[in-house]
Amino acid sequence: MPLRVLNLVTNEEAQFFRAQVEELERRGVELTTLSVPGRNRSESIDAEEDGERSILEYARFYPSVLANSLDSYDLIHANYGLTAPMAVAQPRLPVVLSLWGSDLMGKYGPVTKRFARFCDEVIVMSEGMAAEYDGDCLVIPHGVDLSVFRPIERAEAREALGWPRDERIVLFPYPPKRDVKNHPRAKRIVERASDRVDESVTLETATGVPHDRMPYYLNAADAMIMTSRREGSPNTVKEAMACNLPVVSTDVGDVRTRLDPVEPSTVSDDDHDLVAGLTEILERGERSTGREYAADIALERMGERIVAVYEKVLED
Missing domain, CATH: 3.40.50.2000 (Glycogen Phosphorylase B;)
Structure with missing residues (x-):
C-alpha cells in the first residue's frame, strides 16, 4: 500500500x-x-x-x-x-x-x-x-531539479533574454522591495565593484520570472549577489551552483557551507570583502565549480x- x-x-x-x-x-x-x-x-x-x-x-x-x-x-x-x-x-x-x-x-x-x-x-x-x-x-x-538548472552557454542565455553581450551583469534574483533581501546593499556593492572594473557593470533583478526561465537568468549573468539579512537554505544559491554561476553572498543560513568548496565564490558579512570578491569574479570572467558539489541538493x-x-x- x-x-x-x-x-x-x-x-x-x-x-x-x-x-x-x-x-x-x-x-x-x-x-x-x-x-x-x-x-x-x-x-x-x-x-x-x-x-x-x-x-x-x-x-x-x-x-x-x-x-x-x-x-x-x-x-x-x-x-x-x-x-x-x-x-x-x-x-x-x-x-x-x-x-x-x-x-x-x-x-x-x-x-x-x-x-x-x-x-x-x-x-x-x-x-x-x-x-x-x-x-x-x-x-x-x-x-533543486538538476535537469532544469544546468549550465547553458552564456551567449545563448543572453540572446533568450535580450541582454547585451558586451556588459558585465550581476544578478539579484529577488524583487527589490523585499526588505529582508536588502537590495540597497546589493546595489551599493555592485556600484563599488563597478568602479574597479574596466567594463560596464549592470545590476539586474528577477521579479515575477517563471521558474522555468530562471536557468536563463542564472546562465546569462556573470555573478549572483545575495545580501539577505536572514535565510534558511536559499534555493537561489543552490540553483546558481547547479548552473555554475559564481555567487557573492552575506553569511546567512547554510550559504557558507554550500559555497565553501566552490571556486570562485565569496561569503562574508563585510562589505569590503563582498566588493573585493565580486570584483575578482568580474575580472576573471570564469564560471564556478558549483555543479561539482550539487549532488547532495x-x-x-x-x-x-x-x-x-x-x-x-x-x-x-
Whole structure:
C-alpha cells in the first residue's frame, strides 16, 4: 500500500513546495494538500513568508484539517510553522513538520517553536536553523531539479533574454522591495565593484520570472549577489551552483557551507570583502565549480530523505 500523506501549507504555489510534492508523488506517495484559507498578502513578495492572514482564517482552517485527519491517511506533513498548531490539534495522525526559514527565524518564531515540540519529527533546511530551533530535528534542504538548472552557454542565455553581450551583469534574483533581501546593499556593492572594473557593470533583478526561465537568468549573468539579512537554505544559491554561476553572498543560513568548496565564490558579512570578491569574479570572467558539489541538493536526494522520515515516524 502506498503512503497516504495529508499536506498542510500556507502557500501551495511556492515553487519549492510544488517541486517537493512532484518528487514525492514520483516516489509513489499519495498526497492531498490543504491550504490555509484567505490570501496571504505577502505571497506576491515572499513565497516563504506568512503572517498576513488573520487568526480567524487560521481558525477556519482547523475544521478542514480535523475532518480530513479522520480519513485513511498515514500521517500529516505540516509545511511552514504556522500550520503546526492545526496539525498537532487533531488527535489521530502523527505529524511531520517542515520549517522554511522565516517561520522559525522571523517574528513568529516563538509560536513555531512552541508547537513544533509536539510534532513527531521536525525538518529544517540548514544547520543554522537547527541551532536556532535548539531541539531534535533533521536537516533536509530543499532540492533543486538538476535537469532544469544546468549550465547553458552564456551567449545563448543572453540572446533568450535580450541582454547585451558586451556588459558585465550581476544578478539579484529577488524583487527589490523585499526588505529582508536588502537590495540597497546589493546595489551599493555592485556600484563599488563597478568602479574597479574596466567594463560596464549592470545590476539586474528577477521579479515575477517563471521558474522555468530562471536557468536563463542564472546562465546569462556573470555573478549572483545575495545580501539577505536572514535565510534558511536559499534555493537561489543552490540553483546558481547547479548552473555554475559564481555567487557573492552575506553569511546567512547554510550559504557558507554550500559555497565553501566552490571556486570562485565569496561569503562574508563585510562589505569590503563582498566588493573585493565580486570584483575578482568580474575580472576573471570564469564560471564556478558549483555543479561539482550539487549532488547532495538534488530533488531526488531530498525526496529519498523525506520518505525515510515518513517511514521512521510510522515505524515508531
